[in-house]
Amino acid sequence: MQADIITIGDELLIGQTINTNAAWIGQQLSLSGIAIGRSTTISDGKQEILDCFSEALNRSELVIVTGGLGPTKDDITKQTLCEYFGTELELKQDVLVRIEEFFAKRGKEMLPSNYQQAELPKSCIVLDNFVGTASGMWFEKDGRILVSIPGVPYEMKALMTEEVLPRALAYFSVKGMYHQTLMTQGIGESFLAQKIEDWENRIYADGLALAYLPSPGVVKLRLTSKKGVEDAERIDRYFRELEEAYPNYVYGRNGVSIFEVVGQLLREKRQTLSTVESCTGGGISAAFVAQPGASDFLQGGIVSYSNEVKELEVGVYSATLAQFGAVSEQTVVEMALGGQRKFKTDYCIAVSGIAGPDGGTEEKPVGLVWCAVAHPIGVVAKKFQFGTDRGRNLEMTTLAAANVLRRVILSIE
Amino acid sequence: MQADIITIGDELLIGQTINTNAAWIGQQLSLSGIAIGRSTTISDGKQEILDCFSEALNRSELVIVTGGLGPTKDDITKQTLCEYFGTELELKQDVLVRIEEFFAKRGKEMLPSNYQQAELPKSCIVLDNFVGTASGMWFEKDGRILVSIPGVPYEMKALMTEEVLPRALAYFSVKGMYHQTLMTQGIGESFLAQKIEDWENRIYADGLALAYLPSPGVVKLRLTSKKGVEDAERIDRYFRELEEAYPNYVYGRNGVSIFEVVGQLLREKRQTLSTVESCTGGGISAAFVAQPGASDFLQGGIVSYSNEVKELEVGVYSATLAQFGAVSEQTVVEMALGGQRKFKTDYCIAVSGIAGPDGGTEEKPVGLVWCAVAHPIGVVAKKFQFGTDRGRNLEMTTLAAANVLRRVILSIE
Known part of the structure; x- marks a missing residue:
C-alpha cells in the first residue's frame, strides 16, 4: 500500500513558507512502513482541490491532506470535502463543547468563525484536536481513506501521532516498524561506512535496514525492523557493539544533542566547565546554554578574539603567541x-x-582548528582540518570541541 | 501564464531532505510575476516521471524540474526526457570541455560517469552549469517550456538565476517585477501594521503591493511593483519615509543582518566592542563572529553565567547582586x-x-531580559519582556541587544 500527501496553501506554492509539513508526514509514514506515492502542493481553489483528491485516491490507498482548515478560510476545504464525499455539514455538539473549553481555558473570547469550526461533514469520523480548534476528518470511500487535518505544524503533528497513524496502521493492517538511531560525531559518512562494513553486512543478513543520516559534524545511523518492537532488544545489541567499538565517535541515541550528553555527564559528576573561545566567539558556551539547567555546570567563559585578550585575560604568554601564533597547540593549551x-x-x-x-x-x-581541554590532572589538545565555509567551520568546531570534552571526561582515547 | 514545479527524489518524499528547492523556486517565480500552478514531488521511476511531465505541461506553460541529474543516477531522467521529447542523447563536445575544466581546476580525477554527463538530449538547449557538472536542459513543445536542472541547491540556484528566469521572462514576454525589502527589529507585525497604516494605504493607492514577512525578532516589509525597475526610485522614497520615521526599528534593507549592519558601523567609525553575557551565554558575540572580519571591531567578551564570575571578572558589586538580583538594571549596567x-x-x-x-x-x-550598552560617554539600559520559549527568548535577546547597540551608536532615542 502507499500514501499520497496533499498540502494546501498559496504560502507554500510561492515559497513564503517552506513545506516542512510534507517532509514530516513523509518521514512518519515511511518510518511506519508506508510508502509514499506523491506529494503535491496546491492552492486552495475548489476545482483544484477536487481534481487533486481524485488523482490521489486513484493512485494511493491513503491520502493525507493538510491545510485550508483555519477559522478564516476553512469553508472552502470543508465544503469541497462535503461535495467530494456527497455529504453535508452538521453541527457536532461534542466538538462545540471541546472548542468552548479550549477558549475558556485560555480566557479568550470565541468568534463566530470559531463556532463554525464545530460544523463538520456528516459522513466523516471526527479526529479530536486537543491543541487547536480545527478538527481532523477521516473519510472512507471504496476501501480507501482520505484524511484532512489542519496545517499548523504542532496541531498537524499531534493529530498525525495520536489519531491518523494508529488508525491507518490498523485499517490497512500495516505492522508498524521499529526504529532506533545512534548518534556519531567526528567521522564522515563514508569513513564510518568503511569502518563498520562487517557490522553492516551482519545487519542486512539479519533482515534489518540501515540508513545513514548525515548532517554537518554529526552522522546518525538508523536501524529499522519490519517486525516492530519485538526487535527492540536485537537492535539495542547491535548498537551496543558500535558503542563499545567506537566510543570516540558514538555519543548517544535517538536524536540527543552532544551538548546535552556532556551537560548530563558534568551534572552527574558534579563537575564544572568554563570556555575560552577564539574563532567560535562564544558559540560553544552558547550551545551549552541553549539547554535548560546549564547553570548546574557552566561557570563562565572568555571570548578571547584578540591576542591582547588572550594575553591579559587568559594569561597566554606573548612569547607563545609570537613564536607559535594564535592558532597553535601551544596557544590553545595555555588558553585552556x-x-x-x-x-x-x-x-x-x-x-x-x-x-x-x-x-x-x-x-x-x-x-585549521586547534582545540584543548584542561582537566583535573592535565590538558589534551587536538588538531582539526575542516573546509573553506566559515559558517560550517564554526559549526563543526563547536561540535568537535564538545566531543573532545566528552572523551576527556570518559577517559576515551 | 503559470508555472509548475516538479521535484524528483525519494529523499524528498520520505522527508529525509526538506524540500527547500521547491520553496526557493516558487519564491523566485512569484517574485518575477509568474504564478505557480502546482508543486509536485515524485520518485524517480520512469513512468511516474512521464506521467508527471504530461500533467504539468497540460496545466502550465512553464514546467521546472529539479533532481535526478547526479552523475550516479542521471540516466533515468535524461533517458526519460529523450523519450518524452522524441529525441536521443548525443555527446556535446563543448560541455565535455567544460566538465574537464571543472575537474582540472579542482585537481580531481574524472570518473566514467562524469564523461556521460556530457551526453545530453539532441533537441534541447543546454544551460551551462559553471558550479557543477550536470547541465540544465531547456525543451520546447507546442509553445510550452520544460526545463530540467540539477537538485543540488547551489547549482539549481545558479542555473535558475543566470539561465532559466531570464530566458523564461523573455520567452513568455513577462515583465519582471521589482522588489525591495525593509528590515525591522523590535516591533511585532501587528504593532508595525498599526503604526504604518496611513503609509500602507498610500502604498496601495499608488498601485504597489506590500507583504509582511515576520520571523522571531525581525519583520521584513516587501514592496513590489509590477512595472519593474522603473519604480525603483518610488519604492526607495517610500522606504526612506519609514527609515526617517522609525529609525529605532528600521535597520537596513534587502535581507542584511543586524549584526552585519552594526559591524559595518563600528568598522566605519573605527570603534571597538566587547560583550558580557549572562543568559545568552556567548550567543551575542558568536552572532557577530559569524560574519567575516569581526576581528576589526570585536575585542573579546565574558560569559558571566555564574554570579561569582559577574563579581570577580566583571566587577559587579556583591551588594548590587544581593539587593537587586542578577536580572536587574543595576546589575547589567555594572556588567556593561x-x-x-x-x-x-x-x-x-x-x-x-x-x-x-x-x-x-x-x-x-x-x-524578562535586561540589556545595557556602555558607550564612550555613559551607559543605557533597556528592559524586555519576551515569551516562555527558551530558544526563542535567547534568539530575541541576541537580536534586541544588537539593536540597542545600533541605536546607541547612531544616537537614536
Whole structure:
C-alpha cells in the first residue's frame, strides 16, 4: 500500500513558507512502513482541490491532506470535502463543547468563525484536536481513506501521532516498524561506512535496514525492523557493539544533542566547565546554554578574539603567541589552562582556528582548528582540518570541541 | 501564464531532505510575476516521471524540474526526457570541455560517469552549469517550456538565476517585477501594521503591493511593483519615509543582518566592542563572529553565567547582586561598564535575563531580559519582556541587544 500527501496553501506554492509539513508526514509514514506515492502542493481553489483528491485516491490507498482548515478560510476545504464525499455539514455538539473549553481555558473570547469550526461533514469520523480548534476528518470511500487535518505544524503533528497513524496502521493492517538511531560525531559518512562494513553486512543478513543520516559534524545511523518492537532488544545489541567499538565517535541515541550528553555527564559528576573561545566567539558556551539547567555546570567563559585578550585575560604568554601564533597547540593549551585557573573549574574548553574565508596561509590553511581541554590532572589538545565555509567551520568546531570534552571526561582515547 | 514545479527524489518524499528547492523556486517565480500552478514531488521511476511531465505541461506553460541529474543516477531522467521529447542523447563536445575544466581546476580525477554527463538530449538547449557538472536542459513543445536542472541547491540556484528566469521572462514576454525589502527589529507585525497604516494605504493607492514577512525578532516589509525597475526610485522614497520615521526599528534593507549592519558601523567609525553575557551565554558575540572580519571591531567578551564570575571578572558589586538580583538594571549596567573597562573598548553590550523554562517568579517572570550598552560617554539600559520559549527568548535577546547597540551608536532615542 502507499500514501499520497496533499498540502494546501498559496504560502507554500510561492515559497513564503517552506513545506516542512510534507517532509514530516513523509518521514512518519515511511518510518511506519508506508510508502509514499506523491506529494503535491496546491492552492486552495475548489476545482483544484477536487481534481487533486481524485488523482490521489486513484493512485494511493491513503491520502493525507493538510491545510485550508483555519477559522478564516476553512469553508472552502470543508465544503469541497462535503461535495467530494456527497455529504453535508452538521453541527457536532461534542466538538462545540471541546472548542468552548479550549477558549475558556485560555480566557479568550470565541468568534463566530470559531463556532463554525464545530460544523463538520456528516459522513466523516471526527479526529479530536486537543491543541487547536480545527478538527481532523477521516473519510472512507471504496476501501480507501482520505484524511484532512489542519496545517499548523504542532496541531498537524499531534493529530498525525495520536489519531491518523494508529488508525491507518490498523485499517490497512500495516505492522508498524521499529526504529532506533545512534548518534556519531567526528567521522564522515563514508569513513564510518568503511569502518563498520562487517557490522553492516551482519545487519542486512539479519533482515534489518540501515540508513545513514548525515548532517554537518554529526552522522546518525538508523536501524529499522519490519517486525516492530519485538526487535527492540536485537537492535539495542547491535548498537551496543558500535558503542563499545567506537566510543570516540558514538555519543548517544535517538536524536540527543552532544551538548546535552556532556551537560548530563558534568551534572552527574558534579563537575564544572568554563570556555575560552577564539574563532567560535562564544558559540560553544552558547550551545551549552541553549539547554535548560546549564547553570548546574557552566561557570563562565572568555571570548578571547584578540591576542591582547588572550594575553591579559587568559594569561597566554606573548612569547607563545609570537613564536607559535594564535592558532597553535601551544596557544590553545595555555588558553585552556588559563581559563581553568581563572574560573576555577574542573574542565575548560579552548579553541582557536582560522574560520575563513580569509586569513589562511599554506602552513595554516582556512579550516585549521586547534582545540584543548584542561582537566583535573592535565590538558589534551587536538588538531582539526575542516573546509573553506566559515559558517560550517564554526559549526563543526563547536561540535568537535564538545566531543573532545566528552572523551576527556570518559577517559576515551 | 503559470508555472509548475516538479521535484524528483525519494529523499524528498520520505522527508529525509526538506524540500527547500521547491520553496526557493516558487519564491523566485512569484517574485518575477509568474504564478505557480502546482508543486509536485515524485520518485524517480520512469513512468511516474512521464506521467508527471504530461500533467504539468497540460496545466502550465512553464514546467521546472529539479533532481535526478547526479552523475550516479542521471540516466533515468535524461533517458526519460529523450523519450518524452522524441529525441536521443548525443555527446556535446563543448560541455565535455567544460566538465574537464571543472575537474582540472579542482585537481580531481574524472570518473566514467562524469564523461556521460556530457551526453545530453539532441533537441534541447543546454544551460551551462559553471558550479557543477550536470547541465540544465531547456525543451520546447507546442509553445510550452520544460526545463530540467540539477537538485543540488547551489547549482539549481545558479542555473535558475543566470539561465532559466531570464530566458523564461523573455520567452513568455513577462515583465519582471521589482522588489525591495525593509528590515525591522523590535516591533511585532501587528504593532508595525498599526503604526504604518496611513503609509500602507498610500502604498496601495499608488498601485504597489506590500507583504509582511515576520520571523522571531525581525519583520521584513516587501514592496513590489509590477512595472519593474522603473519604480525603483518610488519604492526607495517610500522606504526612506519609514527609515526617517522609525529609525529605532528600521535597520537596513534587502535581507542584511543586524549584526552585519552594526559591524559595518563600528568598522566605519573605527570603534571597538566587547560583550558580557549572562543568559545568552556567548550567543551575542558568536552572532557577530559569524560574519567575516569581526576581528576589526570585536575585542573579546565574558560569559558571566555564574554570579561569582559577574563579581570577580566583571566587577559587579556583591551588594548590587544581593539587593537587586542578577536580572536587574543595576546589575547589567555594572556588567556593561565592567566589560568596557576590562576590554578597553568603546562599547560593551551586557545582558542578563530569565530564559526559562524555569527560574521565573511573579516579579521577574520567564522572558524578562535586561540589556545595557556602555558607550564612550555613559551607559543605557533597556528592559524586555519576551515569551516562555527558551530558544526563542535567547534568539530575541541576541537580536534586541544588537539593536540597542545600533541605536546607541547612531544616537537614536
